[in-house]
Amino acid sequence: MPDSFLFGAILQALINGVISGTILAVPAIGFSAIFAVLNYPNFAIGALASVGAYGGLVANTVFGLPLEVSLLAAFATAAVAGIVVEWVAVRPLNQAGALMMAIASLAAAIVLENVIRFFWGNGLRGYDLPMLRDVQFGAIRVGPQQVKNFGISIAAMVALWAFLALTPLGRAMRAVADNADLARLRGVDPVRIAAVAVALGAGLAGMGGMLIGLDTSIDPLTGPRLVLSIFAAAVLGGLGSIPGAVVGALVIGMAEELTVLLIAPSYRSVVGFVVILAVLTVRPAGLFGARA
């Protein structure tokens, strides 16, 4: 392989990685937000991403809504499903510990996946998107929809930052994540904040599911296929750390694209496992995490 060709291919993979990592950051932030406030890993996040993707599909293809509005529908559908999962499957087990809650979330994921199958089957489905030609910069090609998805992901993160930093509810959520006992002593209702965190986390997962589906197509396993990457991104950044989830997702996104290029596409899913093993061995608290 000539050097310039390899350089171009690596640059293309890195750009693809930044775009897919930024999109992956959206559900990874959701996963971390739920962990930060409720102290358990919600493995239903993948299934919730699928629920969001199908919620957006209905809004877009049945009701004919534009993609931006359909993304809000994806957020809302997954947020509602996330609250139902939390109240029905997870919360009744909160005295049993984080492991039991994580297992309950896995069970809920299987239920959600099959509810989607019941209504839409296993087949691939696509959004109502205009066909657009890729934009080319020298040897680098980028799809206009990819750029749009990248921009939407950045906008979602900015909106989340504004919510967490500038609103009393967002501040209370960060306070609960930092010191739940003191937050309660200052009059914060932990049940309300938990509901907000779950709605926000699940909503972001749903939005992420649709953003990923916009690039290709969706099926009931669109979200569950992401769980390993989401979990690896959150572990790498430090469980519960939102900036950590963003950095972790970017690293995972780029590492996956480079693996596809330099090793083989079938090794893509190995990246998540390798990252989790490496982080747990070298720095269990992750890059930005305070807790090991």
Next chain:
Amino acid sequence: MTALVVEGLVGGYGPDDQVVKGVGLTVAPGRLVCVIGPNGAGKSTVLKLLAGLLRPMAGSIRVFGQAVTPASPRAMIAAGCVLVPQERNVFGALTVEENLLMGAYTERGRAKSRIAEAYARFPLLRERRRQAARTLSGGQRQVLAMGQALMAAPRLLMLDEPTAGLSPVAAQELFATIRALADSGMPILMVEQNALDALHVSDEAVVLVDGRNAHGGPARALAADPTIRRLFLGGRAVPDTTKEMSA
């Protein structure tokens, strides 16, 4: 009118784990009352009961004449009782200003005017308002914790071992701040392990032993009382000698 009257308070961590077995307390406006006693006497549990973190099993609580049921921390904030806990009493990841804003969480409409008052009272907090609370020194954190509690405009401030873990110099400075706060009219109920220093700065004191009132009265008189000095020689509880005597 008396700020706080507690009678026959009983509570703990379950029916089989009663720690407070009958405590009475009175705090008048502008008075600093300290609660001292050996480890396990139930001092901090009294504050947890008064802050709504634990439900009392018996007893009555009156705040400025009104009977209060400590159903939750929110209910106690509404009644005017605000606690500064002993440990982890600030939000480390939040800035100093965000910590103060969290203090006024239940009355967010008044946060702006109260934050100005907090900065006027504690200029140090204004200087460090953009700094994460975890970067403050131990003494500065205690001042922030008090500032945060004052943001709720309490009618009674409760402090759980405010000088725990502080250097002697920082502890003296903090005691001076607490005294000044009481002199400004704020009724304060303070639990302290550092008994003799606490007696010197307080107006009145209650000594708890095994969950019950053992002694009480003006703090200076108690500081001079040989029994109290024997119990808390050098500010530390004397080892239990009853076993040696019976042996």
